[in-house]
Amino acid sequence: MDSTRFDVVVIGAGAAGLATSIFAARRSPDVTVVALDGAKRLGAKILVSGGGRCNVTNAAVTPSDYFGGSRNTIRRVLSRLTVAETIVFFRELGVSLHEEEHGKLFPDSNRASTVLDALLGECRRRGVELRTDHRVRRIERRGDGFLIETARGVLGARRVVLATGGLSLPKTGSDGGGYELARSLGHSIVTPTPALVPLVLEGDFHASLAGVSHEAEWILRIEGGKMVRMRGAMLWTHFGASGPVVMDLSRHWHRARLEQRTMRVAVNFLPGHAFESAERAWMSHASRRPKAHVRTLAAEWLPARVADALLSVACVAPAIPLAHVSREDRRRLLRALLEFEVAVRDSRGFGYAEVTAGGVPLDEIDSASMQSRICPGLHLVGEILDVDGRIGGFNFQWSWSSARVAADGL
Numbered sequence: 001m002d003s004t005r006f007d008v009v010v011i012g013a014g015a016a017g018l019a020t021s022i023f024a025a026r027r028s029p030d031v032t033v034v035a036l037d038g039a040k041r042l043g044a045k046i047l048v049s050g051g052g053r054c055n056v057t058n059a060a061v062t063p064s065d066y067f068g069g070s071r072n073t074i075r076r077v078l079s080r081l082t083v084a085e086t087i088v089f090f091r092e093l094g095v096s097l098h099e100e101e102h103g104k105l106f107p108d109s110n111r112a113s114t115v116l117d118a119l120l121g122e123c124r125r126r127g128v129e130l131r132t133d134h135r136v137r138r139i140e141r142r143g144d145g146f147l148i149e150t151a152r153g154v155l156g157a158r159r160v161v162l163a164t165g166g167l168s169l170p171k172t173g174s175d176g177g178g179y180e181l182a183r184s185l186g187h188s189i190v191t192p193t194p195a196l197v198p199l200v201l202e203g204d205f206h207a208s209l210a211g212v213s214h215e216a217e218w219i220l221r222i223e224g225g226k227m228v229r230m231r232g233a234m235l236w237t238h239f240g241a242s243g244p245v246v247m248d249l250s251r252h253w254h255r256a257r258l259e260q261r262t263m264r265v266a267v268n269f270l271p272g273h274a275f276e277s278a279e280r281a282w283m284s285h286a287s288r289r290p291k292a293h294v295r296t297l298a299a300e301w302l303p304a305r306v307a308d309a310l311l312s313v314a315c316v317a318p319a320i321p322l323a324h325v326s327r328e329d330r331r332r333l334l335r336a337l338l339e340f341e342v343a344v345r346d347s348r349g350f351g352y353a354e355v356t357a358g359g360v361p362l363d364e365i366d367s368a369s370m371q372s373r374i375c376p377g378l379h380l381v382g383e384i385l386d387v388d389g390r391i392g393g394f395n396f397q398w399s400w401s402s403a404r405v406a407a408d409g410l
């Protein structure tokens, strides 16, 4: 039994937990803050994030970049630590950021370790005690505080911050154990599903194209629900499809499957085009270059391997001159290009997911302090909450902003 009673015990020292510890210690230097983590080494997820470069945030973060809880609540939380303030926060820690495609902000070092080291360094400077290999098994309300049972003994806390993440990449330590802790203190859990995860496809169309990437629009039609259309880069793989547009779509697919809705997924290989405009483009090519082969045109629109695969699926001979393509063949090929149905068998699951959809519902939290409405003295931050952002730095921003709100409310 550790006789120490801390003012603040942060459970989980990932992005949200480390940031909460820093903000809490900076705000009140007299407050004792300890961060407990089950992992032997901290920050595994930060280190693998953004392909090892850590996409810290995005130049343009809005509530509509997030799903799950109420957008108004998300807006309130995001407004308490804006992107501009996040940039300053990291600059003060010695991490300058630069902007890349799609507004993604990365450290100038292009190394995720710079971000992790800066957070850990600031924790140490501010007197935050970091305890690794301290998995929390139980939290109990005791008097005006909490008793926390870890793998290495028991300690007391006036306030507890639950920052245990979700279920994505469980080998990093975020294995859903935090949901049980939240449940034991009276919270409900919106069923978690993987998000930002590659999709596994039926058939063998994808396998022959493994390694090919291109721009596409993915369309998810959900029976009795809204249609989701997303445009961006995709990558064919040996198991199915990946890349930003597929990852972004995956949360909607999983949520619809959870609700047992019938779904259809299609790929538009000519994003921005509908049938009429694509047919007009074709006719214009055919009149300007009547002798050009169908394959030549298709390969101008798409990587040659994808063009060949689609010609084969549509049963259109690649070497026919454009002028000789029958109306029927042209329309069949255009339909394959614009609305190519793919059968999604599953996703790659939590082991490959960048984030978790679902978690502790936001309406069980006071968004002014991230304090539980059910268990006073308990605050929740980061991915454990029912909020998931699209790809591009939005999930880390949720961690930083919710951490700031919690620290101000401790």
Ligand SMILES: Cc1cc2nc3c(=O)[nH]c(=O)nc-3n(C[C@H](O)[C@H](O)[C@H](O)COP(=O)(O)OP(=O)(O)OC[C@H]3O[C@@H](n4cnc5c(N)ncnc54)[C@H](O)[C@@H]3O)c2cc1C
Pocket (backbone or CB within 6 Å): 011, 012, 013, 014, 015, 016, 017, 036, 037, 038, 039, 043, 045, 046, 048, 049, 050, 051, 054, 055, 056, 057, 134, 135, 136, 137, 163, 164, 165, 166, 168, 169, 172, 173, 174, 175, 176, 177, 178, 353, 354, 355, 381, 382, 383, 384, 392, 393, 394, 395, 396, 397, 399
């Ligand atoms: C491969 C990958 C790449 C990503 N890239 C990006 C990116 O570039 N940009 C972006 O915005 N987002 C990215 N994300 C998402 C982002 O990493 C998460 O949204 C963010 O890390 C969530 O922070 P968190 O602190 O809430 O949870 P986590 O980072 O999951 O941290 C939770 C911590 O709690 C600990 N823990 C869990 N249970 C217990 C327990 N019972 N007792 C003690 N400790 C416990 C875990 O060991 C872990 O250290 C990526 C995710 C993955 C998997």
